[in-house]
Amino acid sequence: MAERVILADCCEDWIIEWGAFYPQGAAFACPECATAWTKTQAQGYRRADGREFKRAARGSGGASFPYLAAADGHEPNVDRCCAKILLGHGERMADGEFTCPVCSTRWRKRTERLHGMRVPVFAKDGLAEALAIQPGRWRPFLVSLLEWSPPRE
Ligand SMILES: [Zn+2]
Ligand SMILES: [Zn+2]
Known part of the structure; x- marks a missing residue:
């Protein structure tokens, strides 16, 4: 489960x-x-x-x-190391493979058109849906593509 x-x-x-x-x-x-x-x-x-x-x-x-x-062993779907790296560097990464130096997770970056915008998207094995960076009110965070919405000006 x-x-x-x-x-x-x-x-x-x-x-x-x-x-x-x-x-x-x-x-x-x-x-x-x-x-x-x-x-x-x-x-x-x-x-x-x-x-x-x-x-x-x-x-x-x-x-x-x-x-x-x-503590119960249910780990978050994205490790803190990967989240920090994707949020900090993801937008500037070249499309293609990226391996997290901390936990060795292999990510694949691509760019998709969403709501008329070019959005960097990150996928890994075992994750049903790819992730995108959602600009938040105070800080950006990772969401699944379906949850992503364009930043409001
Ligand atoms: Zn990692
Ligand atoms: Zn908090």
């Missing part, structure tokens, strides 16, 4: 950078989306909906990329 655990980028970024400074048992809220969180243990965090996450890291040889893993 491919249940999807959605973890907002704002919450993940906040906890990765600042979570270690909260004392165990502390309640706090994501300053961007106001989601309530509790620090349950040294590397563990529980969201208001009861979902538990724990800080983990990928990498070797001195390089380390931290992320929040779902």
Whole structure:
């Protein structure tokens, strides 16, 4: 069963950078989306909906990329490393294959016409629908092609 655990980028970024400074048992809220969180243990965090996450890291040889893993094993459909790279560099990537240096996921970038605009689109094996970068009110995020809508001026 491919249940999807959605973890907002704002919450993940906040906890990765600042979570270690909260004392165990502390309640706090994501300053961007106001989601309530509790620090349950040294590397563990529980969201208001009861979902538990724990800080983990990928990498070797001195390089380390931290992320929040779902404690029940249902991982997000896009790893934090890939999301950060696609959001930061995806628009400027050449069409073709790209392999994430952190988790080795192979992505295929192409450009599609959507709503009359040329939109960079990212696909990987195991993902039913390709993703596009949705400009958000505060920050861009990845959505499936069907959910994508043109940016409002
Ligand atoms: Zn948040
Ligand atoms: Zn990755």
